[in-house]
Amino acid sequence: MTIAARLAELGITLPVAAAPVAAYVPVVVSGNLAHVSGQLPFIDGKLVTGRLGADVSLEDGAAAARACALMILAQVEAAGISLDRVSRIVKLGAFINSTADFTDQPKVANGASELMVEVFGELGKHARAAVGVPALPLGAAVEVDAVIELAAG
Structure with a gap:
């Protein structure tokens, strides 16, 4: 099954790739690894802002981490790489805008992790x-970056 078919089966439509908000590129491929810059959570076109442990x-x-x-x-x-070339999600880095006493960052990050396993x-x-x-930038509640291994394409 192609990843496009899997996404359709899950009822998932990918968002339009957001433009960078500073001086960086969204994806850099080095060897067989794609390094994806930190991405912010947009749900229904709106940035999810706030702090875990306070107002989120x-x-x-x-849900923001999943986004x-x-x-x-x-x-x-958007970088021209077919998702069918993904041979492994190597690592995710999840940054959670949170209060000093909030300690459930791993549960928040599960939103992103579980999506990768679903797909x-x-x-x-x-x-x-x-x-x-x-x-976090723009007051975002969560930011997630990734390292993805790619098969030859």
């Missing part, structure tokens, strides 16, 4: 960091 619930944070993962996939496609199965299982931070 755990459920909304996980970041969808944007990662959209950025890969890629075993190939979607990855190493990960889930880090609480005091602020």
Whole structure:
């Protein structure tokens, strides 16, 4: 099954890849690895902002992380790389805008991790960091970056 067919089966439509908000490129391929810059969470075209432990619930944070993962996939496609070339999601880095006493960053990051496994199965299982931070660009609740292994194409 192609990844496009798998996404359709899951009822997932990828968002339009967001333009960079500073001086970087969304995807850099080096060897067989695609390094995807940190992606912010857009749900229904609106940036999810706020802080976990203050004004964003755990459920909304996980949904924001899932939206970041969808944007990662959209950025890969926008870079001209077929998602069928993904041979492994190697690592995700999840940054969660959270209060000092919020300690459920891994549960928030699961929103992104679980999406990768839904889409890629075993190939979607990855190493990960889930880090609480005091602020993110544009006030985003979550940011996720990725390292993705690509098959020859």
